[in-house]
Every structure is written in structure tokens, then in C-alpha cells.
Amino acid sequence: VELVFRLFVPNAVIQDDSAKRPLESLIRFDPILQTRYESNVTVPVKSQYGEFAITYKTNELGLRDQPLKQETLGRRILVLGNSFVEGWGVEEEQGIVRVAEIYLNKTAAKPLQIINGGMSGFGVAQSYILGRELISMVAPSALVFVYISTMVQADQSFLRLAEFDSNGYATGLNPDALLGPTSSKN
Helix, strand or coil: CHHHHHHHCCCCCCCCHHHHCCCCCCEEEECCCEEEECCCCEEEEECCCCCCEEEEECCCCCCCCCCCCHHHCCCEEEEEECHHHHCCCCCHHHCHHHHHHHHHHCCCCCCCEEEEEECCCCCHHHHHHHHHHHHHHHCCCEEEECCCCCHHHHHHHHHCCEEECCCCCEEEECHHHHHCCCHHHC
16 A cells, blocks of 8 residues: 555655644643643644744743743733734734833833733633732733734633633633533533
8 A cells, every 4th residue: 555655646745734723832721711821832833824933932821922021010001802912923023012111111201111921812811810810920010911803702612621720710721621521522
């Protein structure tokens, strides 16, 4: 069979499906948020449609951002959102968060750091949970949330698997949704 195959299909190429999932080598499972980026990594990312080829660098918090700066403690703004905030398709220094930081620091008396808490594919619920965690870690003096209408789809998917507190706020993934009898659907 192999001989026949080699004779009739001599240039057979095994397709690499990783191009269809450009962030796969960067993403890890998170038991609360569902997905998260690895900390302190640099990964080349190519668009599956050939639109761009950029480098994703993550900091110690697993955010697509620069490392936290000690001198900005008390002068930090945390920005949450999805791939728009994260800067999908552009280098980190060309994203809205970094451009805003550079602009604001031109006239600032003390250095200001804008922390990029945007995560590709996140909706409002995941951004809220991530934001609660990051606020305690980075102690921002301000919080900005960027809402994009496509976040509704991400929320529908995430909230179907989530647990909720007594106030109706999502607290993270429901382990039964991932390990129960219907887990193969998820």
C-alpha cells in the first residue's frame, strides 16, 4: 500500500494544524478562567489567514504585557477586555494599551504604567474574574474595562460551564461541567 501511495502521491504533505490555532503553544488550561497564557514566554504567532506574523511576549502574570515596574506602584491603570485590548494582530508596543501609556507618560510628572489585562476570547465574565485577581496583585489606581459586542458569544460559552455565587456572579468553571457525564461536549 505504501509503495502504491508513494507512486501516485509523491508530494504528499502532512498539514500542520497548529497554524489554525496560533495561540495554542501559549495557552494553558486554567481551572477557574478556562484558558490562560503561560508566564514569561515569547512565542511567534502567525495569523491563520496570513494577515500578520508577530511575537507574543507574556510577563510574570501571564499577560501580554511588559513586566511590572516597581517605580509605578500606585500609578498603575489596569485595562481589561478581549483581543482588542490585548492587541491581536499587532506587536505589543503598537497596541492601544502601550500607545496610551506612551502618550500619557509624555506629560506625566511620575511614571505611569498601563497594564494590559486583555485576553483573546474572553467575555465580560472571564474579564471580571481575571480583574478581581489582578487588582489584588497589581494594586491599580484605576480600572478601565473595554466592552466589545462580540464578548456576548464568549460569555455564553463560558457561563454555560460556570459556577455562581449567591449574588449571581460567575466564580469560575464548574468542575462537574468538565468532569461529569456530559463533559465530552465541553
